[in-house]
Amino acid sequence: xxxxxxxxxxxxxxxxxxxxxxxxxxxxxxxxxxxxxxxxxxxxxxxxxxxxxxxxxxxxxxxxxxxxxxxxxxxxxxxxxxxxxxxxxxxxxxxxxxxxxxxxxxxxxxxxxxxxxxxxxxxxxxxxxxxxxxxxxxxxxxxxxxxxxxxxxxxxxxxxxxxxxxxxxxxxxxxxxxxxxxxxxxxxxxxxxxxxxxxxxxxxxxxxxxxxxxxxxxxxxxxxxxxxxxxxxxxxxxxxxxxxxxxxxxxxxxxxxxxxxxxxxxxxxxxxxxxxxxxxxxxxxxxxxxxxxxxxxxxxxxxxxxxxxxxxxxxxxxxxxxxxxxxxxxxx
Amino acid sequence: xxxxxxxxxxxxxxxxxxxxxxxxxxxxxxxxxxxxxxxxxxxxxxxxxxxxxxxxxxxxxxxxxxxxxxxxxxxxxxxxxxxxxxxxxxxxxxxxxxxxxxxxxxxxxxxxxxxxxxxxxxxxxxxxxxxxxxxxxxxxxxxxxxxxxxxxxxxxxxxxxxxxxxxxxxxxxxxxxxxxxxxxxxxxxxxxxxxxxxxxxxxxxxxxxxxxxxxxxxxxxxxxxxxxxxxxxxxxxxxxxxxxxxxxxxxxxxxxxxxxxxxxxxxxxxxxxxxxx
Numbered sequence: 385x386x387x388x389x390x391x392x393x394x395x396x397x398x399x400x401x402x403x404x405x406x407x408x409x410x411x412x413x414x415x416x417x418x419x420x421x422x423x424x425x426x427x428x429x430x431x432x433x434x435x436x437x438x439x440x441x442x443x444x445x446x447x448x449x450x451x452x453x454x455x456x457x458x459x460x461x462x463x464x465x466x467x468x469x470x471x472x473x474x475x476x477x478x479x480x481x482x483x484x485x486x487x488x489x490x491x492x493x494x495x496x497x498x499x500x501x502x503x504x505x506x507x508x509x510x511x512x513x514x515x516x517x518x519x520x521x522x523x524x525x526x527x528x529x530x531x532x533x534x535x536x537x538x539x540x541x542x543x544x545x546x547x548x549x550x551x552x553x554x555x556x557x558x559x560x561x562x563x564x565x566x567x568x569x570x571x572x573x574x575x576x577x578x579x580x581x582x583x584x585x586x587x588x589x590x591x592x593x594x595x596x597x598x599x600x601x602x603x604x605x606x607x608x609x610x611x612x613x614x615x616x617x618x619x620x621x622x623x624x625x626x627x628x629x630x631x632x633x634x635x636x637x638x639x640x641x642x643x644x645x646x647x648x649x650x651x652x653x654x655x656x657x658x659x660x661x662x663x664x665x666x667x668x669x670x671x672x673x674x675x676x677x678x679x680x681x682x683x684x685x686x687x688x689x690x691x692x693x694x695x696x697x698x699x700x701x702x703x704x705x706x707x708x709x710x711x712x713x714x715x716x
Numbered sequence: 717x718x719x720x721x722x723x724x725x726x727x728x729x730x731x732x733x734x735x736x737x738x739x740x741x742x743x744x745x746x747x748x749x750x751x752x753x754x755x756x757x758x759x760x761x762x763x764x765x766x767x768x769x770x771x772x773x774x775x776x777x778x779x780x781x782x783x784x785x786x787x788x789x790x791x792x793x794x795x796x797x798x799x800x801x802x803x804x805x806x807x808x809x810x811x812x813x814x815x816x817x818x819x820x821x822x823x824x825x826x827x828x829x830x831x832x833x834x835x836x837x838x839x840x841x842x843x844x845x846x847x848x849x850x851x852x853x854x855x856x857x858x859x860x861x862x863x864x865x866x867x868x869x870x871x872x873x874x875x876x877x878x879x880x881x882x883x884x885x886x887x888x889x890x891x892x893x894x895x896x897x898x899x900x901x902x903x904x905x906x907x908x909x910x911x912x913x914x915x916x917x918x919x920x921x922x923x924x925x926x927x928x929x930x931x932x933x934x935x936x937x938x939x940x941x942x943x944x945x946x947x948x949x950x951x952x953x954x955x956x957x958x959x960x961x962x963x964x965x966x967x968x969x970x971x972x973x974x975x976x977x978x979x980x981x982x983x984x985x986x987x988x989x990x991x992x993x
Contacts, residue, residue, distance in 0.1 A: 431848075455844060458878075460871035463837045467875070470841020473827060475773055476848070478841070493831055494868075498838055502820060502828040 389518075390694040392571060393611075397704040400611045401574055409575040412550040412568035412604070413511055417442035419554045420479060424453050430558060431455060431471050431478045435464040440570075441481040441511050461486045465494035465508065472504035477558055484510025484526035484567045485517070492532055499563045500538040507557040510567035513543075514603070514654030515683070518692040527683050529567060530631050531659025539563040540585055541632040543603035543653075546576045549629050552583035560585075567603070569654070571693060574607050576627065588635040594622035597711045598642035601652035602628045602661045605681075605702050609652050612707035623711065631661050636668045643669050648677040648714045652702060657682040677714050681707065717760055719927040720993050725795070726756050727986040730955045731979060732791035732804060738975045740787070740808040742816060746952040746965035748788035750891040750924070751858060754948055755792045757930040758856060767798050770824060776853050777842045779827045781835020782860035782889060783817040784967070790814060790822070798824035833866025835859065836886055840876050843884040843943075854937070858887045862894030865903045870915070876943040877916025885934065885944040886917075889924065891952035895966045912945040924948030956981055 393401065409415070424430040424446065433455045438444050447454040455471070457464045461482055468480035480487070487510050488495065499506045510529055517524035533541050542557075542564065544550035550568055557564040564585075576591060583589070591606070592613050599609035606627045613623035624646055626638060643649050649669070651662035662680030669676065681701055689699045697703055701710055717725070729752055737743030759765070763776045780789055787807060794801040799822070806812035813821040817830030827838055835857040843855040859869065876884055888908065896902050905911070909919045918938035922929035930948065938944040952966070953959030956978040959968075970978060 452848065457871075457875055460875070462833075462868040463840070463871035463875055466834060466837020466868065466872065467841040467844065469827070470838040470843075471845050472841070473838070474777070474842045474845035474849075476841075476845050494834065494837070497828060497831050498834055 389692050392694045392697060394703070394705065397611050400614050400704060404610070404614055406574040406576065409547040409573055411570050411572050412544055412547060413442050413570045415547040415550040416509065416554055416568065417446060419551045421446045421449060423555065423558050424450050427477065428453065429476050431476045433457060433464055433468045433471070433478055433480045435459055435461050435482045437482050437511065440483060443481060461491040462494050465491040466498050468506045468508070469494065469498035469502060469504050472506035473502065477505060479507045479509055481509040481511060483524065484513035484529050485524050488526060488529035488532060495533070495539070496536050500536050503538055504563065505561045507564045507566065510565060512570045513567035514569060515688065515693050515696045516569040516571065518696060519690055522688055525688060526567070527656040530653070530655045530661065533565050534632050534659060534664065539565055540630065542566045542585060542630050544568050544629055545603055545606035545627045546573050548575060548577040548579065548581060549583065549627065553629065556583070556585050569604050569693070571604070573604055576607060576610065586630045586633045586635060588638040589627045589629065590624065590638070591627055592623065592625040594624040595646050596621040596623050596715065597648045597650055598624040598626065598646040599650050599652060599707065600626045600628050600639060600642060600661065600665055602631055603654055605652040605654050608697070608703050608707055611704035612711065615704055615708045616711055621711065621715070628661060631664065634664050634668065639665050639668050640672055640674060643674045643676045646676070648711070650679045650681060650707065650710055650714065652681045652707065654702065655682050657684055679710055679714055681710060720989065722756055722760060722927050724986060724989050725760070726753055727982050727989065729756060729788070729791045729795060731982050732794070732801065733788045734970060734975060734978050736787045736791060736804040736807050738970055739805045740816070741969060742808050743787045743969060744784040744967050745969070746893065746959060746962070747782060747785040747860060747889065747891065749954045749956065749959065750950040750952045751782070751785050751889040752788045752954070753925045753927065754858065754887055754889065754930060755788055757927060757934060759792050759796050761931055762934045763856070764853070766796065767823065774851060774853055777826050777839070777855045779835045779839050779857045780818055780829055781832065781857045782863055783829035786816060786818050789818060793822070793824040796824070832860070832863040833868035836869050836872035839884055840872055840879070840881060843881040844879060846883050847881070853883070855884045856887065858889060860894070861888055861890045861892060861905065861908070862899050862902065864888070864905050873912065873915040873917065880941045881943045882937040882939065882941055885937065885946060887946045887948055889950055890947050891950045893952045893961065893963045893966065895963065897963050908947055916942060917945040918942040919945045919947065921947045921949065924950035925954060955985065
């Protein structure tokens with residue numbers, strides 16, 4: 385028996401989640417696979433393309449239920465994206481599904497040219513993103529994907545925080561005539577939103593209001609910001625928590641409002657501190673002439689520490705405790 | 717259109733290609749002239765594609781993987797009425813839609829290409845979509861032989877045979893020269909026919925300037941259940957004596973004197989063709 389993976393949450397963080405009434409959902413990966421299968425059953429033009437990734441993409445049931453709507457390309461990510469683009473150019477709503485690390489590096493040129501430049505309605509789904517693969521090492525991490533795709537014209541970037549956002553992001557992508565990138569992890573995540581929440585690509589969701597520190601977080605780091613805000617509230621600080629599920633196009637209005645109304649801004653992402661959400665927000669604020677104490681929490685420019693995803697998160701301060709400390713120091 | 721009429725048209729298209737490159741002050745002369753007869757046959761005999769049906773899902777698809785030979789493609793599309801021939805004078809000019817590689821802003825272009833090794837994977841997606849829809853359209857792509865060093869082509873070669881895409885034809889403009897020199901010196905790829913056969917394709921080797929051979933190889937899929945690879949043996953710079961088989965004309969731009977000389981040769985070729993008719 386191997387040792388169980390370390391938890392993403394300390395006992396204190398778990399207790400805080402319980403206090404907030406948060407319920408553990410499933411992995412966004414599972415939510416994605418179930419959503420895509422539902423959509424594909426209703427629309428035969430929805431095609432999933434996998435690169436020996438139907439298992440890791442949780443698409444084996446999809447392949448069994450809808451064998452004619454799944455195209456397997458083998459371990460060939462460049463081909464995966466080219467084929468996904470060609471399908472999209474011929475009337476299919478194609479979803480290219482592959483680990484984010486390979487999808488957005490090996491086949492970046494195909495994303496740039498075949499999907500974005502040719503402007504076809506393809507969606508690229510980066511699975512097991514960020515440091516989901518933990519101790520498998522940097523070959524399997526995607527800490528660059530937001531940065532490189534932000535610099536490419538004509539693609540939206542969505543990083544869902546919970547099952548609700550994951551489902552909404554996939555449904556929005558299925559309807560969109562434009563290129564989209566959706567990335568998420570493979571660990572189970574807390575549910576942060578009620579089912580009646582409004583989701584719109586490019587429009588952030590404010591989970592908690594406050595005027596001391598604004599946490600602008602994306603993807604599966606949002607929960608840690610929410611827990612930190614709850615912990616800080618017990619210490620008399622009222623913090624705002626924003627789920628910036630869409631990194632591009634960025635909801636600049638919400639970023640500016642946060643910086644104008646709060647005493648400090650902290651961005652949080654499972655990505656390099658270079659070129660991701662943090663620098664995107666910094667550019668918005670600086671160009672608008674808004675100055676505020678500001679920190680980017682993410683993975684620094686170094687060899688990433690070895691460990692499970694939970695270890696890596698904690699090491700770099702992406703945790704309730706870490707974010708509380710960053711906030712307290714910033715306001716000192 | 718008879719072979720002779722197409723040959724006469726090819727002289728006209730070579731003229732337009734050279735004039736366009738001269739006007740643009742940039743372009744890919746040698747490869748444009750080597751694939752021009754292939755494009756001429758495709759657009760005038762094979763492809764079910766016209767300005768009128770270009771939005772029809774039933775049309776054939778052509779993706780030019782060797783996107784750099786765009787001036788020849790633009791010349792053929794103008795001749796087929798996709799846009800006025802005067803547009804060719806705007807290639808590469810400020811704010812022109814006519815970029816130095818194919819873009820969908822230009823009527824008649826299916827996909828944006830220019831980075832090599834992209835056309836074949838895209839065409840597999842298009843051919844798969846056709847099979848899914850039980851559509852009768854065919855999908856064609858044109859690759860350079862130097863381009864075959866890009867690994868993505870071989871990922872795609874596997875997939876096309878795996879999916880038995882007999883609605884897909886890849887044409888290789890086998891002019892044996894690339895920007896640095898002979899393909900055999902830069903990165904050997906022979907024997908090409910055996911490679912494609914080994915990957916599960918039906919292969920036809922033709923003279924890429926022979927209208928009868930090209931028409932024969934492109935008219936229908938070579939074999940049921942297999943993608944077709946047409947290796948078209950061509951001459952880089954074909955039709956202009958001082959450009960033929962000279963690597964520096966890969967992206968050489970003719971001077972005014974060179975253009976005049978080239979046009980004189982083409983005029984003489986046309987006169988000869990008309991006399992023989």
